[in-house]
Amino acid sequence: MARKFTRVGVVGLGTMGAGIAEVFARNGLSVVAVDRDQASVARGRGHIEHSTGRAVARGKLAESEQAELLSRITFDTELKALADADLVIEAVPEQLNLKRAIFTALDEICGPETILATNTSSLSVTEIAVATSRPGKVIGVHFFNPAPVMKLVEVVRSVVTEPDVVADIEAFVASLGKTDVTIGDRAGFIANALLFGYLNHAAAMYSERYASREDIDAAMKLGCGLPMGPLALLDLIGLDTAYEILDTMYKQSRERLHAPTPIFKQMITAGLLGRKVGRGFYTYDGPDSPKVVADAHTPVEQPDTSAARPVQRVGIVGSGTMAIGMVEVFARAGYDVHFIARSAQKVETVEGELRRSLEKGVQRGKLTAEERDEALARVTGSPRLDDLASMDLVVEAVVEEITVKQALFANLDEICRPGAVLATTTSSLPVIECAAATSRQADVIGLHFFNPATVMALVEVVSTVATAADVEATALAVCNRLGKHPVRCGDRAGFIVNGLLFPYLNDAVKMLQAHYATSEDIDSAMKVGCGYPMGPFELLDVVGLDVALAIQRVLYQEFREPGFAPAPLLEHLVTAGRLGRKTGKGFREYT
Template sequence: MAFERVGVVGLGTMGAGIAEVFARAGLRVIGVEADAEALARGRGHLERSTGRAVDRGRLTRERQAEILGRVTLTTSREDLRDADLVIEASPEILRYKVSLFEELDRICKPETVLATNTSSLPVTAIAAATGRPGRVVGMHFFNPAPVMKLVEVVGTVVTAPGVVSGIAELAGRLGKTAVAVGDRAGFVVNRLLLPYLNHAAVLVDQGMAGRDDIDAAMKLGVGLPMGPFTLLDLIGLDTAYEVMGVLFDETRDRRHAPAPLLRELVTAGLLGRKSGRGFYGDEAQEEQRPMSGAVTFDVAGPGSEELAGRLRAAGFKPSDDPGVVLRPTDRPVIEHAVRLQDPSRMVGVHLVGDRVAELAATALTSDAAARAARDLMKVAGLTPVPCKDRAGFVVDALLFPYLNDAVRMYESGYASIDDIDAAMRLGCGYPSGPFEMLESLGLARVRDGLRALYAEHREPSYAPAPLLDQLVTAGLSAFPRG
């Protein structure tokens, strides 16, 4: 399939970025906006983006002029009649996209491929509105398009043979990595990412842990580029809410129902960075609380040697009459606490990597013991993450369902292991894909953690994916490939 002239409808930040990507690759681009004012804004997006690249030494002035010279700007969609490919980057409103594609179908030559940059809406519904459903695909770029290397290429049950592969080859020509997927809400990245972000909001809503603590746990403990609430504010809470609604409409999975806290913030107009406030913003600077007075401790249970060693290195020694008893353990911590003469002194400790300590307080843990545990972790060079005594604490409760979702996605034949891993690395900037992470953590550990989550919540989607369960039963430590 030959693509030399490309139309881009909608020149907001995303559309202008897509136009720039095509122009950088040497293609002629026709950029279309609704009116002269919007067209001027689109031109401004292009000039500023390429200008920043010049300022950073990534483009010469001559190269910038070449790129901008390949883009023709117009307010007439009729100018798209000779395009080989037209991609739209319009608002995520299905009826609007359907109307647009009906018009593009009338204007464009029969062999033109029509593509939507939707991040979650059904491509099949858009294709069905045209007289060329076999030549309609999803081509989902990630923001900022000139920087992000991933493109999700979405085929439908009526996509003609060769169209998806042709668009994937074009993505390679653009310097992108293409991941070919079917038409399911959220495709790969949003289908895996957004439920994890929504789950984090649910944990805050339930008082499981605080916003800052959850962000610290996932960034410092797991090594993600940013915590879930920082990322939600960056994405836009309204966007996240809309995607979760699309996911829920398709799956009816309770985990895909937008968190009540998310709904409240969106209703209040607190949308994240775009509005100046979301999960973060306008909060007063937290005062640094002084350390507790004399802190005495003991460490009990299997695996206590590492934690005791850290505290000894910091100048603390275990006491026969401790103010806090630290129990390195999986939950339930309360089962260990009730064996003490004074169960209010026990705090469960779960080390996540070498930087984070989740501190699980039971229903009986005293405030003094909880404060002492936090202070001790800081002295030991660990970031404390206070939480309740619940299955998975914070990190595993967020991470394991995400990994399970990835296994179910692969098991259904929706996408390959390599494509899913590549999508999450390139689309989210994760240090590793879900299958790489699964094998690093250990399949048995993840399977058993999911069983604990399911036993506590009875949420069907927490039950380990059958493939994961079978691999553990078979004694395998990796997913078969090839």
């Protein structure tokens, strides 16, 4: 039977420690909260009072409940106040020597059966445990910020943690209403190991001036449904904290992708630590404020599209899901659309799918019957590329094979009128290789729509080294008319979204391959701990493992980064025909 904890201690009353103390008190526990001096204790008390005060203001907590909660917490500046605690959790800054010193002191103060826990997010639990005479009773209990809100807790066992201690802590975490994943002692554990590699990559992308901070963040929020963009999240975490976590992970893994990108050190040295000081990647209206204010790097609200070429007639090449979605999006926005499919039968199929989709929109109240009929009236189709001769803009959505796209662009170059803009919706292939198949490289651009095109607001506007300025302006103007959110970037493999997303997915496969955690626990950690809409393995099964492998290979070939090499497990599953939901088997099996 699991051990019951009634008196618990918290060491360190920063944002995280104060949040953990609040969680314990909310669950009826008697809490002793300790920090180094009265000023730190006062700040910690203020954190808890402010957090519970917000809950009262939102009607989630009665004033009497707030008073009762606060009465359960005793504040002190001496570790000896923890002498009779059943469980003590440490939440001081991520400095190994500091944590070890605290655990050594707690080992002498607390009873022999007291469990000592660390809330470290990246340091070795084992190295902390051996600073005591009871390493078997030391465990990692990693809460996520803000602790009263976030449901995930990573329970981290070292090689010497006693099984009963693990079981007792798992039951305790469940009693708090939290979701537990239990894992071994490895830098970053699950969530941070996957999250911070992605954040590091995003910071590098920004420092290379590949895209603006606003476009990087918007791309990941709109393209992947993430609650925050990576640079805004780094500001929230604190750049100094992010640097420490990455540095710890790199020292243990020697994985170059975990080596903190130089911009972290530069910004830390300049005092740009994020929200807590009012400046980081963004500027805020004060320390600890979430409100972003304009600064010298803030772009104008709408990029100048005055030089845009006039576009009314749009051609779409392709008959798959993406092509059909784009036909609908352009037609509903008032463009005259002519699509090209391989055969007359395919043309009829596209027309049927388009009618069905528009009818669903009518039934759901998203458009009127009149708007449906007007959109259908604007659409024509044929199997003849020559019918695109008078188009102002042609967008291809054919198979992701560069030779097929190059042949198509060579044909479009001969067929389309001078001044027509030619666009590819490739998600990873080089746009310039499509442009090089034509005699009008300046007229070629990438317009990467996301699936389903009728729903997803994001479009990556990809300019090559040869794309004319008025062609980019045309693409931006078209996106605005479509009601889409364009983000601008250069022509390199993966662009923004896939360039950040797929290395993260590949890292998740490597973690599973190393038997560090199950696919279910990894998915749970990223959904519950980081607020992701889907876990990495759920997403891979939806995308298709063959598609993911192809994109990862393109990224590896482009950047020659060893960490981008596709995980062997991913290659083996594709070889075995386990491609995800479309085949009924991927990382999971489907019925």
